[in-house]
Structures are given as C-alpha cells and as structure tokens.
Amino acid sequence: MASSFAVKRLQRELIKLQAQTPPGITLISANDFSEWHLDIRVLDDTNPLYTNQTYRLRFTFSATYPIEPPEVVFLTRAPNGADPPVLNDYPVPMHPHVYSNGIICLDLLDKQAWSPVHNVESVCISLQSMLTGNRKNERPPNDADFVRSNMRRPRDISFLFHDEKV
Amino acid sequence: MAQSGSAMEVPADFTAPEDFLGDGRTPLATVLSDMDRVTRCMICGEFYTQPTITACSHTYCALCIRQAATNTGVCPTDGKKIDKSALRKNWVVTEVVARWKECRPQLLALIERAKTLEAKLLEAHEPMSNSEPAAANTEPALPTSTESSGRKKRQFDQVDPKNAAQPRRLRSFGPDKPSIYYKEVNGESVLHESDDEHMPDVLDPPLEDKFDPAKATAACPCCNERMKPEEVFDHLDFCEANGKAPRPALPPPASHAQPSYHALSKQTAAGSSRQSQSSNTAPLTAPGNSTKRRRIAASPPRLQPIGQLNYNLLTLPSLRKKLNELGIHSNGSKQLLERRHRYYVDLYNTNVDADEPRKPKDLMRDMEVWERTQGGMAKSKPNEVMQKDFNRDNYSAANNNQFKDLISQARAKMAATKQPKAETRPPENIPESSTPPGTPQVAPGYLGISNGTGSGSTHVNSSHKEQQQRETTPAKAMFISAVETTNNDLYAPRSPRAQQQQQQQQWTNNYPPSSQQARSIPMFQLPGDPIKDFDYSTETK
Known part of the structure; x- marks a missing residue:
C-alpha cells in the first residue's frame, strides 16, 4: 500500500515504539504499514475529566506519509469486536475539539499545519497535552449535526481552526 | 505488542540512534546517540542523502525537502517559507555523515568488545573480591566508567584534537602498549597477564590508523598510488588516471587504503572547501594548491534544473505534451499528470544537485515505483471492492x-x-x-x-x-x-401521487423527444437582431 519511502519511515518509528514508548502511550497493534492502533492516557490525575480513562487512537497512513499527515481518530469501537456489537467500546474523550464519533479537530493533523518532522509518537504526545490542558466538559458546538451528517473522512473535512488556546 | 512485530522483521541493515543506548543512558552513550541522531534527516529518519540546507538553515535530504516543499511550501521544522531555488548542498554535513557512517560500526563493535572484556574482567576478579569484600564494591565501578568511555574516546583520539580533556595516563601511553594501558586503568598487575592474550586484537585495528610520521602516505584519488600527502596535488596534475575519474570528491573510504588521519583531515578540509566553492562554479584561487586546472577539466557538464509549471494555465493536452517532452508517462487525468510532474521535477532537480548524478534510467525506475505506489497504478483503499480478486x-x-x-x-x-x-x-x-x-x-x-x-x-x-x-x-x-x-426541485410542492404521475408523463413525453419541442424557432423568419458578418467587417482590423 504505502510507498517504500513511507514504509521505511514507519518501520523506523515502529521499531522505536516497540522498544520504548513515552509514559501513558501504548502501542496496541501495528500489523501493517497502513493502520496502527495506540492507547493514550492522560497523565494528569488532578483532571477529573480523564481520570482512569484510556482512549484508543487509530492512525491511518497514506502512501505519502510523512509528507502528508496520517489520519488520526479516536476509535469508538473495536474493529472486530464483540458480537453483537457494543456501541462505544472505547470512550471518546470529552473535549471541545473532539467530536463524539472520534474525529479530532486539531490543526496539527491538517494538511497545512502538519510537518513531516512529526511522527506517531509526537502526535500522541500532542493529543495527550491537548486533553491535559482542557477543563471543559463539552463537545464541539455542532457535534450532533456533524456526527449525524458527516460522511467524509477526516482528511477531506476542511476544519476552521479558530481556537488558539488549545 | 507481541503480535505487532509479527508482520514485520527488522531489516538486517537497520540502524538507529538507539543502537548506542544498549547499556542505558550513560553520558557517553547519550552523546553518541545524539551524534547519530543529528546525522539523520528529520523527515525520513535515515542518514542524510545529499544533505541540503534551506534558507532558514535547516538541513534535510534533498529529495525529502523538495517533496515537503512541494506539498506545503514551508520548512518542516520552523514553518518558514521555502524557496526551492535557494536550496543548497550542505558539504560539511556530507562529510560528517560519510565519516560517521564509516566509524559507526567500528564504534559499536568496540563497545561490544569492551563489554565482553569487562565481563571477563569481573569474572577474573571474583576470587579476589571474595577475599577483599571492601574493595569489591568499588572495583567494578572503576572499569565501567573509565574503561569503556576511555576506549571509545580512544578512537576519537585520532580524529578529535579536543581529547586533551582525557585523563593524563591515557595519553601518556604509546599506541603500541595496550596492555600497559589496560593494566594501569585497573591498577592491578594480575590483570596484565590475562589482558595480554586478547588486548592486542581489541585495540589494534584503530591503532594501526594512528598517525605515524614515518609511514604517513596518502593515496592518489585517481590511481591509488601512495605518496606523501604534500605530493598528491602535484601528482594529480600529471596522473594518468585523472581524466577517467571525473570528480574525486571524497578520499577513498576503504580503511586500508586510507591515509593517516592527519593527512586525511588535511585532504578533506581542502577537498570540502574546494567543493563548496566550486559548487558556485567559480574557479578557485585557493592558497597553496594547484588543483584549479584539474577541477575545471574534470567537472562534468552541469545539468539544468527543470522549472515548475503553473498547472492552472496549462490545458490537459499541453501538459501532456510537456510530460512527453520530459520522457515520462503522460496518461491519466490532469490531476494525476500534475502530481506526476511535480514528483518528477523534485526527483530530477535533486539529481541535478547530486554529487554523482544518477542515470536517467534510474530516475525512470523511481518514477515507476512512484507510479505503482502513489501514482496511477496505486491501489487506493476505497476501490478494494472493485478489485478483480476481491473476496466477498x-x-x-x-x-x-x-x-x-x-x-x-x-x-x-x-x-x-x-x-x-x-x-x-x-x-x-x-x-x-x-x-x-x-x-x-x-x-x-x-x-x-x-x-x-x-x-x-x-x-x-x-x-x-x-x-x-x-x-x-x-x-x-x-x-x-x-x-x-x-x-423535487423541478416540480415544486404537489402531492406525491400527482408528482409521480407528472413525472411519468414527463418521461413518456420526452422519450423519444418530439420534434415539435426541439425546434421552437420558426424556419422562415428573420431574427430580431440584425446579423453582423464579422469576417468581412473592417472593424476587426
């Protein structure tokens, strides 16, 4: 799927992640070079929103990675999970920039603000810090509409990044 | 985690900065690991290939930064705008990477040997530590800290003049007395015996390279004949093999043919300054050497970079023509042609900057790989169900x-x-x-x-x-x-039933379309506006 360029780079990252991950980040599965799953945890225990919660991230890499950003969403359910399926196998963190279907509105993951020097690890750390800094127990304002009507992949959505505080 | 590694094996030639962190983050291991990290491109994570410096002084591989610049137009590190024409080769980094790649495996091997030696030493110490429990606590600590770092530094010793900071005893011993050196570090005469057996093959290889004024020779980069370093440049003017080797940019990397480090550093310093200046194609009047003639004669005809196109101004056929002119595939949609052209321009211009330009054939192979993985033949996920071998x-x-x-x-x-x-x-x-x-x-x-x-x-x-x-x-x-x-848009609010009927009517009416409706203008009637014949009007001139 991915080009040799992307594969080389991902292989490098994977070996590093398998050897060691930063605190609060766990590599769950990376069976190929197109989709990886990682768990993140907010390390700040004083933040009541995320205490004792683990969130599962899904990274989807294109052939142009790392020139173009990976697609990163919070998983809401296991891909081959329980039968009958349980909605929301995994929690999606409450955050004004995270939709309840797991789509993340973060400029880092957008084409414009993405930089090839970022990697899976740095994205995870950024998301950790994004959650850590948040105290608002809310979803984005148009969450319900968006979740119901969205049929695009995150990469095709043109987000408007307005909030400089996050 | 166990499952994650199953699909992918670590390739044999895989190297990473973490290789040096095998025995924890000792200060030396950290420095070496950092050293390894800075010789790698931030984008691809590999050692720099054709290191290229941007206007904002960040260095990346040539192809990496060109592709990144094509995508976003800004520097990946600081987000400053990148002008592709302002990208320059980074010669110093080229040299550093080449040297580092060369000494890296030796360095790792040395560390490995030091570790095994250390283990043996500790074993040898066992009986003694039993008799002297008080000394046993301090003793193992001494070899680990000074010995391992001392040995690794020892290799740097030949390259790095800053090594004066080393403990005095390390420098005071001659290169041909490894066993004494070792003995002194441990401060035990018992060790001397056991060291003698394996010490020479531990420390000998690097010591061979040690600068020795009597044997100091340098090889001619063209004919490999050995001579005094000072003679090399004069010899080059008359060297017969000179014409065949176009750009002896780097001295031969093989360890045996290598000149002494002293001569080497002299040579490469001269070489890099020459190269960096000659990259501007300005003839050099360097003091003290006579390489001017050779450089001019040897430099191959310089390839010209391809300019970017303004794709918006081009129609599909003209873009296709451009691609044909470049000798690359010209099939596919305009968007694909654009992407293909962009990639080719990056690839080609990278090659223009290259030290040893690759053949067009190789570029074409790269283009084919691109085509397979990212271009027109790339399998994109949504089309999975359309595949022939799709497993329902x-x-x-x-x-x-x-x-x-x-x-x-x-x-x-x-x-x-x-x-x-x-x-x-x-x-x-x-x-x-x-x-x-x-x-x-x-x-x-x-x-x-x-x-x-x-x-x-x-x-x-x-x-x-x-x-x-x-x-x-x-x-x-x-x-x-x-x-x-x-x-619904066409036939606004009516009852659904009527709407359906209407719809049916419409369809039956229109298919086949009646000739009546098609011609609404009567045949024999002059149009309201007067006809103006532009072909013969004088105004058009």
Missing part, C-alpha cells in the same frame, strides 16, 4: 459488525418514527460487497432523513416501497435519491 466473504465477515450495527440503528430509528410496518431484511441479503467502507457510516443519517421527509399517512405505502427499492443497493439508492431531489 472475507469482506463481509470483516465488516459484519458494522453492518449489523447499522441495521440495528436503522431498526431503532424506524421504530422510533412509529412506522406501522417496519420493514427489515435479514442481514444476509445485504449486498455488502458492493459497499465501499466509507458508506455504511452514511446510512443512519440517510435513513433518518428519508424517514423525516416521507411523512403523511397516505404516503406511507409508497414511501415504504421506495424504502425497499432504495435499500436494494446503496448505489441505486443514491441514484434514486438524486433523481428525486432534482425532481
């Missing part, structure tokens, strides 16, 4: 959860809207195989909308039928909905 059963098994989930959601919604006959189908009838992975997520919202619009009790039956129709295939459903919406 696997696909439906893999997505079964999602489908069932969607069905249950749809059922719940239908129950909520209290439709009398909530028509549901057994799951196995769903033609899942024709559904691209993206669409199932669409379905709930879509059903919700259709339920909302299909209100009115008289309409239930027909809407119900429509529903059935709709669910036959998503593609068909979408088509139907599209037709409906356009129809």
Whole structure:
C-alpha cells in the first residue's frame, strides 16, 4: 500500500515504539504499514475529566506519509469486536475539539499545519497535552449535526481552526 | 505488542540512534546517540542523502525537502517559507555523515568488545573480591566508567584534537602498549597477564590508523598510488588516471587504503572547501594548491534544473505534451499528470544537485515505483471492492459488525418514527460487497432523513416501497435519491401521487423527444437582431 519511502519511515518509528514508548502511550497493534492502533492516557490525575480513562487512537497512513499527515481518530469501537456489537467500546474523550464519533479537530493533523518532522509518537504526545490542558466538559458546538451528517473522512473535512488556546 | 512485530522483521541493515543506548543512558552513550541522531534527516529518519540546507538553515535530504516543499511550501521544522531555488548542498554535513557512517560500526563493535572484556574482567576478579569484600564494591565501578568511555574516546583520539580533556595516563601511553594501558586503568598487575592474550586484537585495528610520521602516505584519488600527502596535488596534475575519474570528491573510504588521519583531515578540509566553492562554479584561487586546472577539466557538464509549471494555465493536452517532452508517462487525468510532474521535477532537480548524478534510467525506475505506489497504478483503499480478486466473504465477515450495527440503528430509528410496518431484511441479503467502507457510516443519517421527509399517512405505502427499492443497493439508492431531489426541485410542492404521475408523463413525453419541442424557432423568419458578418467587417482590423 504505502510507498517504500513511507514504509521505511514507519518501520523506523515502529521499531522505536516497540522498544520504548513515552509514559501513558501504548502501542496496541501495528500489523501493517497502513493502520496502527495506540492507547493514550492522560497523565494528569488532578483532571477529573480523564481520570482512569484510556482512549484508543487509530492512525491511518497514506502512501505519502510523512509528507502528508496520517489520519488520526479516536476509535469508538473495536474493529472486530464483540458480537453483537457494543456501541462505544472505547470512550471518546470529552473535549471541545473532539467530536463524539472520534474525529479530532486539531490543526496539527491538517494538511497545512502538519510537518513531516512529526511522527506517531509526537502526535500522541500532542493529543495527550491537548486533553491535559482542557477543563471543559463539552463537545464541539455542532457535534450532533456533524456526527449525524458527516460522511467524509477526516482528511477531506476542511476544519476552521479558530481556537488558539488549545 | 507481541503480535505487532509479527508482520514485520527488522531489516538486517537497520540502524538507529538507539543502537548506542544498549547499556542505558550513560553520558557517553547519550552523546553518541545524539551524534547519530543529528546525522539523520528529520523527515525520513535515515542518514542524510545529499544533505541540503534551506534558507532558514535547516538541513534535510534533498529529495525529502523538495517533496515537503512541494506539498506545503514551508520548512518542516520552523514553518518558514521555502524557496526551492535557494536550496543548497550542505558539504560539511556530507562529510560528517560519510565519516560517521564509516566509524559507526567500528564504534559499536568496540563497545561490544569492551563489554565482553569487562565481563571477563569481573569474572577474573571474583576470587579476589571474595577475599577483599571492601574493595569489591568499588572495583567494578572503576572499569565501567573509565574503561569503556576511555576506549571509545580512544578512537576519537585520532580524529578529535579536543581529547586533551582525557585523563593524563591515557595519553601518556604509546599506541603500541595496550596492555600497559589496560593494566594501569585497573591498577592491578594480575590483570596484565590475562589482558595480554586478547588486548592486542581489541585495540589494534584503530591503532594501526594512528598517525605515524614515518609511514604517513596518502593515496592518489585517481590511481591509488601512495605518496606523501604534500605530493598528491602535484601528482594529480600529471596522473594518468585523472581524466577517467571525473570528480574525486571524497578520499577513498576503504580503511586500508586510507591515509593517516592527519593527512586525511588535511585532504578533506581542502577537498570540502574546494567543493563548496566550486559548487558556485567559480574557479578557485585557493592558497597553496594547484588543483584549479584539474577541477575545471574534470567537472562534468552541469545539468539544468527543470522549472515548475503553473498547472492552472496549462490545458490537459499541453501538459501532456510537456510530460512527453520530459520522457515520462503522460496518461491519466490532469490531476494525476500534475502530481506526476511535480514528483518528477523534485526527483530530477535533486539529481541535478547530486554529487554523482544518477542515470536517467534510474530516475525512470523511481518514477515507476512512484507510479505503482502513489501514482496511477496505486491501489487506493476505497476501490478494494472493485478489485478483480476481491473476496466477498472475507469482506463481509470483516465488516459484519458494522453492518449489523447499522441495521440495528436503522431498526431503532424506524421504530422510533412509529412506522406501522417496519420493514427489515435479514442481514444476509445485504449486498455488502458492493459497499465501499466509507458508506455504511452514511446510512443512519440517510435513513433518518428519508424517514423525516416521507411523512403523511397516505404516503406511507409508497414511501415504504421506495424504502425497499432504495435499500436494494446503496448505489441505486443514491441514484434514486438524486433523481428525486432534482425532481423535487423541478416540480415544486404537489402531492406525491400527482408528482409521480407528472413525472411519468414527463418521461413518456420526452422519450423519444418530439420534434415539435426541439425546434421552437420558426424556419422562415428573420431574427430580431440584425446579423453582423464579422469576417468581412473592417472593424476587426
């Protein structure tokens, strides 16, 4: 799927992640070079929103990675999970920039603000810090509409990044 | 975690900065690891190939930064705008990377040996530490800290003049007395015996390279003949092999043919300054050497970089022509042609900057790889179901959860809207195989909308039928909905029944289209506006 360029780079990252991950980040599965799953945890225990919660991230890499950003969403359910399926196998963190279907509105993951020097690890750390800094127990304002009507992949959505505080 | 490694093996030639952190983060290991890290491109993570410096003084591989600049136009590190024409080769980094790659395996081997030696030493110490328990506590610590770092530094010793900071005793011993050196470090005469057996083959290889004024020779980069370093440049003017070797940019890397480090550093320093200046194609009047003639004669005809195109101004045929001129494939949509051209320009211009330009054939091979992985022949995921060898059963098994989930959601919604006959189908009838992975997520919202619009009790039956129709295939459903919406736009509010009739009428009326409607203008009638014949008008001049 991915080009040799992307594969080389991902292989490098994977070996590093398998050897060691930063605190609060766990590599769950990376069976190929197109989709990886990682768990993140907010390390700040004083933040009541995320205490004792683990969130599962899904990274989807294109052939142009790392020139173009990976697609990163919070998983809401296991891909081959329980039968009958349980909605929301995994929690999606409450955050004004995270939709309840797991789509993340973060400029880092957008084409414009993405930089090839970022990697899976740095994205995870950024998301950790994004959650850590948040105290608002809310979803984005148009969450319900968006979740119901969205049929695009995150990469095709043109987000408007307005909030400089996050 | 265990499963994650199964699909992918670590390649044999894989290297990473972490290689040096094998025995924890000792200060030296950290420095070496950092050293390794700074010789790697931030984008691809490999050692720099053709290190290229940007206007904002960041260095990347030539191809990496060109591709990144094509994509976003800014520097990946600080986000400053990148002018591709301002990219320059970074000679110093080229040299550093070449040297580092060369000494890296030796360094690692040395560390490894030091470790095994240390283990042996500790074993040898065992009986003694039993008799002197007090000394045993301090003793192992001494070799670990000074010995391992001392040895690794020892190799740097030949390269790095800053090594004066080393403990005095390390420097005071001659290069041919490894055993004494070792003995002194441990401060035990007992060790001397055991060291003698293996010390020479531990420390000998690097010591051979040690600068020795009597033996100091340098090889001619063209004919490999050895001579005094000072003579090399004069010799080059008359060297017979000179014409055949176009650019002896780097001294030969092989360790045996290598000149002493002293001579080497002199040579490379001269070489790099020459190269960096000659990159501007300005002849150099360097003090003290006579290489000017050689450089000019030897430099190959310089390739010219390809300029970027303004794709918006080009039509598809003209863009196709441009690609043909460059000798690359010109099939596909305009968007694909643009992407292909962009990549080729990056590839080509990288090659222009290259020290040893690759052959056009190699570039074409790269283009083919690109074509397979990212270009027109790339398999993109949504098309999985369109593949010839698409496995329907696997696909439906893999997505079964999602489908069932969607069905249950749809059922719940239908129950909520209290439709009398909530028509549901057994799951196995769903033609899942024709559904691209993206669409199932669409379905709930879509059903919700259709339920909302299909209100009115008289309409239930027909809407119900429509529903059935709709669910036959998503593609068909979408088509139907599209037709409906356009129809709704055209024939604004009427009762659904009338609307349907109207629709049918319309279709029967129009197909085949009657000739009456097609010609609305009477045949023999002059048009209202006077006709102006532009061909013969004088005004056009």
